[in-house]
Amino acid sequence: MRSNLKPEKTIREGRLYDLTEQEKKAILVGVHFSSAAKLECSEQLDELESLCETYGLVTILKMPCPLREYNAGLYLGKGKVEEIGRLVEQLQCDIVIFDNEISPQQQRNLEKAFQCTVIDRTELILGVFAQRARTSEAKLQIELASVRYQVPRLRRLWTHLSRQRTGGSGGGYLKGEGEKQIEIDRRLLKNQVESIQKEIEQVARHRETQRRERERTGIPTFAIIGYTNVGKSTLMNALTDADVFVEDKLFATLDTTTRKFVLSNKQSILLIDTVGFIRKIPHMLVAAFKSTLEEAVQADILIHLVDASSPRASLQIEATLEILKELGASSRPIVTVLNKADQCQDSVAMASLLEKNPKSIAISALQRTGFDALLDRMMHEIAALRKTVRLRVPQSHYADLSDVLREGKVFSREYEENDILLEVEIPKSLERKIAHYLIGEQ
Ligand SMILES: Nc1nc2c(ncn2[C@@H]2O[C@H](COP(=O)(O)OP(=O)(O)OP(=O)(O)O)[C@@H](O)[C@H]2O)c(=O)[nH]1
Ligand SMILES: [Mg+2]
Numbered sequence: 395m396r397s398n399l400k401p402e403k404t405i406r407e408g409r410l411y412d413l414t415e416q417e418k419k420a421i422l423v424g425v426h427f428s429s430a431a432k433l434e435c436s437e438q439l440d441e442l443e444s445l446c447e448t449y450g451l452v453t454i455l456k457m458p459c460p461l462r463e464y465n466a467g468l469y470l471g472k473g474k475v476e477e478i479g480r481l482v483e484q485l486q487c488d489i490v491i492f493d494n495e496i497s498p499q500q501q502r503n504l505e506k507a508f509q510c511t512v513i514d515r516t517e518l519i520l521g522v523f524a525q526r527a528r529t530s531e532a533k534l535q536i537e538l539a540s541v542r543y544q545v546p547r548l549r550r551l552w553t554h555l556s557r558q559r560t561g562g563s564g565g566g567y568l569k570g571e572g573e574k575q576i577e578i579d580r581r582l583l584k585n586q587v588e589s590i591q592k593e594i595e596q597v598a599r600h601r602e603t604q605r606r607e608r609e610r611t612g613i614p615t616f617a618i619i620g621y622t623n624v625g626k627s628t629l630m631n632a633l634t635d636a637d638v639f640v641e642d643k644l645f646a647t648l649d650t651t652t653r654k655f656v657l658s659n660k661q662s663i664l665l666i667d668t669v670g671f672i673r674k675i676p677h678m679l680v681a682a683f684k685s686t687l688e689e690a691v692q693a694d695i696l697i698h699l700v701d702a703s704s705p706r707a708s709l710q711i712e713a714t715l716e717i718l719k720e721l722g723a724s725s726r727p728i729v730t731v732l733n734k735a736d737q738c739q740d741s742v743a744m745a746s747l748l749e750k751n752p753k754s755i756a757i758s759a760l761q762r763t764g765f766d767a768l769l770d771r772m773m774h775e776i777a778a779l780r781k782t783v784r785l786r787v788p789q790s791h792y793a794d795l796s797d798v799l800r801e802g803k804v805f806s807r808e809y810e811e812n813d814i815l816l817e818v819e820i821p822k823s824l825e826r827k828i829a830h831y832l833i834g835e836q
Contacts, residue, residue: 420451421481424493425461425470432458435493437706441673442493442515444623448643449522454485468507469500475507482508491518498547516676517543522645523679531597531686532648538590539682541583598685605689613654613801614776614821615664617693619718621710622670624701625733629759630667638667645670650689657773666690673713680720691723694823695775702732702747702756703739711751727775730754731768736761779823784834785816791831798824 422442426435435458443453459474468475469492478490490504492514504512513521520540527533618626627638627647634653639646651667668690669683680687690696698714700707711730718724730751736758738744748754755771757764782805787795789812802820809815820828 418451418489419454419485419487420446420489420491421478421485421487422446422453422456422491422493423470423478424456424458426458427461429460432460437709438493438673441706442491442518444644445515445518445522446491448645449518449525451489451491454487455481467500467503469494469496469504475504479508482510489513491515501547515674519672519676519679523648526645527648529649531594534590534594534597535682535686536648536679538587538594539676539678541587541590542678542682543676545580545583594682594685601685601689605692613662613664614695614779614823615652615666615693616695616697616772617650617666617668617690618697618699619668619690619714620670620699621701621714622672624670624699624704624710625759626670626699627667629697629699629731629733629757630665632759632762632765634665636665636667644672650686657769657776659773661773661776663772663776666693671714671717673709675717680717687721691718691721691726693726694779695772696723696726696728697772698728698730699759700730700732700747700751700754701734702744703734703737705743707732707743707747708750727778729768729771729775732756733759735764780819780821781825782817782819782836783828783832785818785828785831786833787814787816787831788812789814795827795831798827 422439424435424439424442426432436456439456439458443456446453457478459470461470463471465471470478481487482490487510489511490508490513492512494514495516496504496512496514501512501514520536520543523532523536524540527536618629620626622644623642623646627636627640630636630638630651630653631640634655636651636653638651647667648669650669653665654662655665656662666689669686696718698711700711704710715724718726718728730753732744732747732751732754735744735756744756748756755764755767757768785795789809792814798818798820801824802818805817805819807814807816815833
């Protein structure tokens with residue numbers, strides 16, 4: 395077995411087990427249940443290849459395999475497993491990556507059959523995140539996700555160690571040592587999960603305070619969300635001086651960045667750059683990044699950025715909307731923005747995207763075109779966030795409304811005995827503050 399699985403080497407360190415520099419050739423395997431689904435399977439393998447490239451693995455072969463019957467032990471049919479085993483040998487590959495999720499048991503059996511490391515898409519995504527996490531919060535989040543991922547797989551890591559120790563000469567360890575170790579390790583991991591969770595909660599509390607603070611000021615917030623690598627950070631940089639890291643690889647951004655921006659009508663807004671989404675995002679990642687993602691989806695308005703030049707644009711839109719639904723954010727106002735218009739060779743594809751997504755706006759974040767239409771639309775969306783209300787406020791309470799008056803636009807002010815009558819346009823986010831004084835609205 396060429397791979398060297400050691401319990402102390404985990405994805406947490408940003409490397410998939412112990413692959414050395416020369417050992418990084420990968421075979422990618424996807425399955426489809428009908429010949430009609432083969433094209434989609436191949437497209438998904440292209441995305442898996444991008445993930446591999448981001449991680450630093452070289453894809454040698456992509457294999458869309460027809461699957462007639464699910465094999466509980468090996469996932470694929472026996473003949474296919476033998477074929478892949480031979481290819482691993484011939485092509486001197488070090489790792490086989492499955493686009494679909496495989497069970498820890500299947501993983502073990504396949505490693506035995508292929509005589510090399512076998513992982514699935516989830517583990518690769520976790521590896522990519524681990525490698526690219528920069529801030530302490532992102533590091534904590536990925537640590538939590540990978541520890542959760544490791545728990546059911548402990549046996550695999552320890553079986554190897556156990557075999558190694560008992561097999562050699564000079565006594566070694568007793569049979570079953572690995573089993574006992576699994577129990578100890580499971581407990582250790584459980585403690586680890588709890589302590590990381592506590593730290594994350596603390597960060598999340600801080601984030602929540604910041605969010606409340608923003609809500610208090612009533613400045614409208616826009617979150618730029620969308621599939622990974624569509625140009626979210628490029629747009630953020632083009633509109634503000636955020637200087638966010640941009641790269642033509644997946645998951646360049648793992649943290650949210652917020653910047654103030656002033657629209658041409660002098661309206662201040664906050665713009666948030668967010669971590670990108672991906673199809674079949676591992677659940678433990680969504681759970682671990684919940685506080686980061688929540689901050690994004692709780693923005694007043696979502697700018698859903700799409701890479702219109704990608705042949706997979708429609709699938710990516712679907713995947714993004716699906717994740718928004720999971721996060722409970724699909725009812726937020728969404729502005730669909732078709733980016734990379736400069737790179738769209740296929741005008742028919744662009745026209746079809748515009749047709750399928752009515753009211754969407756085409757831009758190039760890189761060449762800064764289409765921005766006027768985008769900014770106009772943003773102003774329009776803000777207007778829809780505001781409403782005009784009539785209030786009766788006792789003079790002694792007038793100071794309570796300082797936020798409302800600062801963020802609102804007062805149309806009329808009349809004095810009546812002890813009260814002040816106001817007609818004022820306010821952000822809907824401040825509605826709670828005026829509820830007590832409301833006498834009418836438009
Ligand atoms: N041609 C073209 N390329 C663009 C445009 N916008 C962004 N890009 C390129 O797309 C790649 C990804 O850009 P990012 O801004 O990092 O994308 P992102 O959505 O923030 O990606 P993640 O943070 O990884 O999710 C970079 O190579 C950008 O230069 C555009 O309008 N046209
Ligand atoms: Mg980014």
